[in-house]
Amino acid sequence: MTWMPSCNGLPIELATPSALQVDFAEIAHALSHLNRSSGNAMTPVSVGLHTLIGLDLCPTAAVRAHWLLHDCHEVRLGDVTSPMKEATRWIAVDLFGPDVADRLDDVRRELEARHDAVIYAAAGLSRPDALTAQAVKLVDLRALATERRDFYRRGPAARPWAIDAMAPPIQPGPKVWRWLPPAEVTERLIAAFRTHLPALQRGRRAS
Template identity: 30%
Template structure:
């Protein structure tokens, strides 16, 4: 299995400013191991709601999705490596947010309608490239094989559990009204869950459980080491705004920076 690269190509020529948790600015277009802080990841994922926050039961967080799916894999006898890969499979969302499937579908359909067939596919490909680039940095920081190095078995187990969790969550959170939609999806065996998605965890609980599972599967040394590397990177970065280091393209009217 090939080793993860230690450096990654930029996603675009321009600097894309985005806030870190401490309020400093990072360049979202420059994936790097030094930008990965698993503590910040757990916190942010615990505050990002799946299904765009639609369930009346409360916000079912990306962190809870990741933890429950990981525990289901372990309950089903999967090894700790595949479980760890699943735990971090949505890790990029702590940096770029959760772009829901309906939103991506609408965006692609509008691109096709306005700019011609095939443009929707291109925008989906760009979104996938952004996720993949940050996944490479995240898994490298965790000392795990990046998705580009996964075996077919690894990929099928992670993507399969993701789909199984989606259906289980929809049924638990939306009840009988979700049954017809679930019937349109591939037939998956229900995951062997510990608890029910119908009871969303609070953000603090989801954050704690994510970090606890990370420490058990990947190691507290990896978490603290990544945090120390990230802190050193932030501390040694130039105090000037990111945009002062590299020329940026002028934003279009009505579009701001970093928000």
């Protein structure tokens, strides 16, 4: 079985996704219920809330459009945390060697890329160029720093986060965020999709 039911009950193909199965209202709903960090914040931080936090930090309209889509594949594939990815690779290297670990990484990236491709197509966007991708990555890091300040307990200094070692230092955004109910996150995301995604600006329905 390589499909999953969406929140409206319709099937979504996972191995061979299609732009015809992309429903941005459905994506907004799922993002607002999918928690980051495997739920290990003091209050839940959904991927949808993360998207809203980052949207507030985007420097241009072009970056906003690409930012809105950067995690959308997670509504089909789940939010696999960065530490989990690193742990999986560590075990793959330990058991089978780096070549097998590289192939597993290739499969994961290809699966994400297939879903990104159809989501971007449905949004009427081309994939980001190098500069836009770099800007989206910086927004992602600043959103993470903001979430750590506002939603997470500080751990031991001997276990710094990856953002602590970056130069220049990654700064959180000026706005302090609090938990938002999923329904409000969904509503805000749908409004952002309609504002920033070309296909929706041209009349494609969010749902």
